[in-house]
Amino acid sequence: MLTRRIIPCLDIHNRKVTKGVKFQNNIELGDPVEMAARYYEDGCDELVFYDITASAERRPIDIDMVREVARAVRIPFAVGGGISGLPDMERVLLAGAEKISVNSLAVKKPEMISEGSRAFGAQCIVLGMDPLAVPDNPRFPSGYEITVRGFREHTGIDAIEWASKAVDLGVGEIVVNSVDADGTRAGFSIPLTRLIADAVPVPVVASGGAGNPQHLVDVFEQAHADAAIIAGMIHTGDYTVSGIKQELVKAGIPIRQKW
Amino acid sequence: MIAIIDYKAGNLTSVKLAFETLGVTADITSTPETIRRAQRVVFPGVGAAAAAMRNLHALELIPTIQAVVQSKTPFLGICLGTQIILDHSEEDGGVETLSLIPGNVIRFAPSNPHDKVPHMGWNRVQATQDHPMLSNIDDQSEFYFVHSYYPVPTNAQHTFAQTHYADATFAAALGHENIFATQFHPEKSGRIGLQLLQNFITWNP
Numbered sequence: 001m002l003t004r005r006i007i008p009c010l011d012i013h014n015r016k017v018t019k020g021v022k023f024q025n026n027i028e029l030g031d032p033v034e035m036a037a038r039y040y041e042d043g044c045d046e047l048v049f050y051d052i053t054a055s056a057e058r059r060p061i062d063i064d065m066v067r068e069v070a071r072a073v074r075i076p077f078a079v080g081g082g083i084s085g086l087p088d089m090e091r092v093l094l095a096g097a098e099k100i101s102v103n104s105l106a107v108k109k110p111e112m113i114s115e116g117s118r119a120f121g122a123q124c125i126v127l128g129m130d131p132l133a134v135p136d137n138p139r140f141p142s143g144y145e146i147t148v149r150g151f152r153e154h155t156g157i158d159a160i161e162w163a164s165k166a167v168d169l170g171v172g173e174i175v176v177n178s179v180d181a182d183g184t185r186a187g188f189s190i191p192l193t194r195l196i197a198d199a200v201p202v203p204v205v206a207s208g209g210a211g212n213p214q215h216l217v218d219v220f221e222q223a224h225a226d227a228a229i230i231a232g233m234i235h236t237g238d239y240t241v242s243g244i245k246q247e248l249v250k251a252g253i254p255i256r257q258k259w
Numbered sequence: 260m261i262a263i264i265d266y267k268a269g270n271l272t273s274v275k276l277a278f279e280t281l282g283v284t285a286d287i288t289s290t291p292e293t294i295r296r297a298q299r300v301v302f303p304g305v306g307a308a309a310a311a312m313r314n315l316h317a318l319e320l321i322p323t324i325q326a327v328v329q330s331k332t333p334f335l336g337i338c339l340g341t342q343i344i345l346d347h348s349e350e351d352g353g354v355e356t357l358s359l360i361p362g363n364v365i366r367f368a369p370s371n372p373h374d375k376v377p378h379m380g381w382n383r384v385q386a387t388q389d390h391p392m393l394s395n396i397d398d399q400s401e402f403y404f405v406h407s408y409y410p411v412p413t414n415a416q417h418t419f420a421q422t423h424y425a426d427a428t429f430a431a432a433l434g435h436e437n438i439f440a441t442q443f444h445p446e447k448s449g450r451i452g453l454q455l456l457q458n459f460i461t462w463n464p
Contacts, residue, residue, distance in 0.1 A: 002382045076447045093270040121306040123405045203375045256381045256401045259449045
């Protein structure tokens with residue numbers, strides 16, 4: 001049986017892992033390579049790194065960091081932030097990442113998805129999306145609007161419309177990061193995750209709001225998520241990857257238990 | 260020396276890094292001479308079958324691969340590399356492939372819409388026959404998969420391990436003489452994947 005994946009997310013700023021709420025008040029948490037190695041040893045199934053300022057600063061991603069992570073872990077990892085086209089994608093993949101996560105720039109330049117998918121395969125191209133709840137607005141039939149640039153800009157694009165278009169363009173996976181739940185540690189947005197997971201044929205990763213193991217149980221059982229991203233709850237030391245996995249196993253979720 | 264065949268089908272860095280972790284040098288190469296001289300050959304790949312076959316033709320690597328297989332050099336296929344050692348893939352409207360082991364490659368057709376394609380993530384692998392490449396690996400160990408098509412060897416004797424996904428029980432590992440080939444990615448499957456690559460380093464078919 002295919003197991004559900006637990007994916008620690010490391011937000012990178014100035015070569016350090018940081019954590020803020022809704023992309024603000026960032027505090028430094030540690031060295032990305034050391035933290036990646038620790039989570040790998042503790043049984044995480046995959047990792048994701050977002051260079052959270054690369055895009056805003058219009059600079060390429062930190063390739064040396066990607067290379068070091070690739071030496072330190074033997075599991076797949078995705079890299080996002082500041083990816084603006086095929087040359088950036090190729091650099092990240094050749095440095096040893098398995099997947100490229102595109103977000104804001106793909107909204108402006110959707111052909112980036114199809115170009116990347118044709119060149120490297122759909123399995124390499126992950127769409128990160130940051131939907132914001134906008135209930136009862138006829139412009140957004142799904143009830144969610146896509147935001148970009150760290151939730152700062154509205155796009156006027158409906159979340160389901162964008163997810164479906166991205167699948168047609170060739171993404172192999174979608175990370176659904178709830179703007180409303182991000183950083184709250186109060187649980188994933190179940191309605192949003194389920195809405196996207198049930199609408200697209202590719203795997204969906206739930207993101208934003210994980211605060212305890214029950215939140216992961218809920219998003220796997222109720223929202224059909226294929227994977228879940230965790231951040232603050234492990235970065236602060238309140239929980240460990242292996243501890244979370246034990247709780248999920250007890251709840252009957254299929255989880256990789258030996259590594 | 261281990262040669263990792265580079266035919267412009269995906270990223271080979273993690274295969275090379277995995278062998279480096281084991282203290283073994285592996286060269287990523289498209290040069291037929293280097294591949295023929297290698298003690299062991301890895302045939303990886305991700306992406307689409309038709310493009311892969313076009314690249315193999317353009318790089319004139321098909322006779323090299325045939326020679327390596329005939330010379331009894333240990334030969335490890337991974338993912339797309341595994342699929343194209345069979346006869347035919349239904350990807351891209353149908354592609355004739357290398358025919359090193361008889362069989363076909365077909366697409367997942369899940370009846371449950373929650374079974375997503377690609378099959379992406381860690382899934383259990385059940386050995387169906389003993390093989391030196393599977394030694395020191397517990398049955399039902401999980402390996403990392405990412406693929407939309409899966410191999411169907413014609414003869415059951417060529418299947419060494421199986422995995423279940425989306426209404427299909429498919430061959431996760433194939434073997435024939437000096438060929439061993441996995442649908443999963445041992446180079447991304449943590450310590451258990453490294454054990455399989457370690458087995459390859461010492462395998463004498």
